[in-house]
Amino acid sequence: MSEEQDVVTVIQAPIYLKYNFTAGAAPARFLTQLKKGKLTGQCRDEPGAPVYIPPRGSCPATGKPTEKEVELSDKATVQSFTIVHIPIPGNAIQPPFIVANLVADGANISFIHLMSECVNEEVHIGQRVQAVWKPEAEWDYAMDNIKYFKPIDEPDVPPEQIGKLPVTGWEG
Amino acid sequence: MSQPEILNQAFELGFTYTRSTGPVVGRFLTELKNRRIVGIKASDSRVVVPPMEYDPDTAEELSEFVEVGEQGEIVSFAWVKEPREAHPMDVPFAWAMIKLDGADVPMIHCVAAASEGDVKTGARVRAVWADETIGFITDIRCFELV
Amino acid sequence: MRDIAICAYQQTDIVSDAGAQNEVELIMPVLGRTFAQAGINNAQDVDFVCSGSCDYLQGAAFAFVLGVDALGAVPPIKESHVEMDAAWALYEAILKIRMGHANSALVYGFGKSSPGELPIVLSQQLDPYYLAPLWVDSISLAALQARLMLEQGLITERDMAEVVSRSRRNARNNPHAQLKGDISPEDVLAEETYVSPLRKSDCCPVSDGACAMIIATVDQAQAWGLPYAVISGIDHCIETHNLGMRDLTDSVSTRMAANHAGMNAGKVDVAELYAPFSHQELILTRALGLDAETQVNPSGGVLAGNLMMASGLSRIGEVFNRIVNGEAQRGIAHATSGPCLQHNLVAVLEKGENA
Numbered sequence: 001m002s003e004e005q006d007v008v009t010v011i012q013a014p015i016y017l018k019y020n021f022t023a024g025a026a027p028a029r030f031l032t033q034l035k036k037g038k039l040t041g042q043c044r045d046e047p048g049a050p051v052y053i054p055p056r057g058s059c060p061a062t063g064k065p066t067e068k069e070v071e072l073s074d075k076a077t078v079q080s081f082t083i084v085h086i087p088i089p090g091n092a093i094q095p096p097f098i099v100a101n102l103v104a105d106g107a108n109i110s111f112i113h114l115m116s117e118c119v120n121e122e123v124h125i126g127q128r129v130q131a132v133w134k135p136e137a138e139w140d141y142a143m144d145n146i147k148y149f150k151p152i153d154e155p156d157v158p159p160e161q162i163g164k165l166p167v168t169g170w171e172g
Numbered sequence: 173m174s175q176p177e178i179l180n181q182a183f184e185l186g187f188t189y190t191r192s193t194g195p196v197v198g199r200f201l202t203e204l205k206n207r208r209i210v211g212i213k214a215s216d217s218r219v220v221v222p223p224m225e226y227d228p229d230t231a232e233e234l235s236e237f238v239e240v241g242e243q244g245e246i247v248s249f250a251w252v253k254e255p256r257e258a259h260p261m262d263v264p265f266a267w268a269m270i271k272l273d274g275a276d277v278p279m280i281h282c283v284a285a286a287s288e289g290d291v292k293t294g295a296r297v298r299a300v301w302a303d304e305t306i307g308f309i310t311d312i313r314c315f316e317l318v
Numbered sequence: 319m320r321d322i323a324i325c326a327y328q329q330t331d332i333v334s335d336a337g338a339q340n341e342v343e344l345i346m347p348v349l350g351r352t353f354a355q356a357g358i359n360n361a362q363d364v365d366f367v368c369s370g371s372c373d374y375l376q377g378a379a380f381a382f383v384l385g386v387d388a389l390g391a392v393p394p395i396k397e398s399h400v401e402m403d404a405a406w407a408l409y410e411a412i413l414k415i416r417m418g419h420a421n422s423a424l425v426y427g428f429g430k431s432s433p434g435e436l437p438i439v440l441s442q443q444l445d446p447y448y449l450a451p452l453w454v455d456s457i458s459l460a461a462l463q464a465r466l467m468l469e470q471g472l473i474t475e476r477d478m479a480e481v482v483s484r485s486r487r488n489a490r491n492n493p494h495a496q497l498k499g500d501i502s503p504e505d506v507l508a509e510e511t512y513v514s515p516l517r518k519s520d521c522c523p524v525s526d527g528a529c530a531m532i533i534a535t536v537d538q539a540q541a542w543g544l545p546y547a548v549i550s551g552i553d554h555c556i557e558t559h560n561l562g563m564r565d566l567t568d569s570v571s572t573r574m575a576a577n578h579a580g581m582n583a584g585k586v587d588v589a590e591l592y593a594p595f596s597h598q599e600l601i602l603t604r605a606l607g608l609d610a611e612t613q614v615n616p617s618g619g620v621l622a623g624n625l626m627m628a629s630g631l632s633r634i635g636e637v638f639n640r641i642v643n644g645e646a647q648r649g650i651a652h653a654t655s656g657p658c659l660q661h662n663l664v665a666v667l668e669k670g671e672n673a
Binding site: 006008009010011012013015016017019020021023027028032 | 177178179180181182183184185186187188189190191192193198199201202205206307308
């Protein structure tokens with residue numbers, strides 16, 4: 001047997017696998033609109049059906065396809081948030097920054113995005129925000145066409161109304 | 173409903189695992205680092221290479237290491253005409269079950285050969301060591317025909 | 319012990335690339351047809367749900383969770399998942415019903431293998447110290463097994479070619495099959511080798527798709543008034559991961575599972591065997607002792623299309639279809655997992671009422 005210090009006790013066994021990811025039909029419809037600077041949700045083609053963003057193809061509550069596309073506002077309401085103190089690799093945003101659950105006007109479910117141009121300590125549930133888009137020339141099939149959301153001067157939405165606003169917005 | 177385009181994105185998924193070897197695998201890999209091959213005696217005294225921690229038939233914990241030869245005999249082989257990118261060789265080669273001298277159970281590794289016709293069941297092969305051995309299964313770079 | 323019946327089975331077409339469909343889009347239509355066949359609305363109308371899939375196939379973490387979006391899981395449902403073929407999800411669901419925790423269950427499996435390099439992805443299920451770092455692919459391991467069979471004189475290349483020919487010809491009657499056609503053993507033998515001694519036709523193709531099944535107690539099946547097949551036995555056995563310590567020319571674990579499941583208690587009209595490589599069908603028919611009175615793989619088997627994580631359940635579904643269509647009274651279905659038929663499940667199905 002070898003010297004104690006030469007004994008192998010661990011191995012580096014990295015696994016790298018290559019794939020070709022396909023977004024799916026419903027996300028592709030969403031991303032195609034996003035490339036044009038539009039946020040769209042999807043829902044079942046029934047009155048009052050919940051509107052999902054980003055859509056995956058089904059209405060999870062019922063297991064039925066979301067066949068109808070609904071254009072949403074780029075104004076949204078803060079449903080929840082956290083203040084992050086570690087940087088995001090590859091992203092210019094500097095900590096501390098806000099990651100928030102935001103519900104776009106016209107949608108019934110939140111998505112996650114960044115908040116900036118705000119005083120972190122003053123961010124609160126029910127706060128009104130709006131998307132700050134990248135220059136149009138940089139738009140791609142990606143959610144980071146929106147750099148972040150920033151607060152706007154509109155009255156807060158009461159908690160029980162969050163996720164229930166029409167596309168015309170609060171007081172709309 | 174607007175007509176979707178098919179949106180694809182190639183990507184590489186990495187799992188950068190560091191694995192603990194435990195004493196049995198660790199001993200085998202330590203010996204490889206020193207350019208020796210060891211097996212372990214199973215409950216029925218068969219020599220198993222590479223060594224297993226427990227006997228698959230009796231579940232008995234195994235501990236009796238046995239050094240085996242770096243030469244052996246091909247038990248079965250598969251000829252790879254078009255190596256895949258992940259494969260250890262980038263020219264046509266064989267995967268083989270190789271029973272090393274002193275072992276009773278074949279191990280699986282790759283065999284370098286100029287052509288399929290050179291590889292035969294029963295052919296003798298010898299381990300080719302990597303230039304630098306680090307305690308990893310690829311310390312045996314491949315086997316070659318004797 | 320409560321007898322359990324299969325009441326509904328549906329599957330997608332088996333395709334080489336499901337293209338734009340993501341997981342939930344692949345599953346949703348087949349679940350919809352399964353619910354319709356059973357006369358129920360969604361997963362709210364069964365007591366338990368279990369699925370089988372493997373995230374490594376498409377490289378999407380927690381892809382199986384997205385499948386839940388096809389169920390109608392509001393309010394919450396009792397749901398489980400196996401990172402295995404859905405035949406093992408069926409096994410879990412059967413245990414749940416046997417224990418009296420459920421009277422009915424939905425079982426589904428899906429596989430989207432086209433986004434990755436499947437034989438290489440499968441190399442990473444092997445021993446992580448000795449084999450996975452060598453990247454030994456699944457086709458090469460099967461080729462080692464085939465050569466053992468050939469060189470020991472247990473089979474000939476022509477035997478293998480006959481399996482391929484019969485599979486492709488049988489698949490002409492299977493509307494879901496990916497590879498079908500009138501190809502003769504001579505046509506197969508004329509092909510050059512791929513990973514020698516295997517030819518490409520000896521290997522199942524890479525496929526995308528999904529399947530789903532509803533099972534219930536016999537009492538529940540009768541209350542639904544559906545034609546059903548009874549699962550009279552099911553078992554699974556696994557062999558060591560050390561390929562050098564297995565007899566690769568036999569399938570001991572399949573034979574044990576079949577014996578435990580009671581296969582030999584009656585005539586076997588039909589057998590659907592999960593043999594991803596032609597020589598493995600020969601190993602399985604011999605291990606099970608099947609003779610000419612059993613029709614083997616009338617669907618074309620997985621040589622006509624292989625839905626990883628769903629083909630095992632779909633073998634059971636194929637036997638169910640033949641029983642409720644009146645083509646068979648009793649049959650067996652086999653599922654496999656791991657390299658060279660390492661882990662095997664056998665289910666015995668018998669005609670129930672209304673079938």
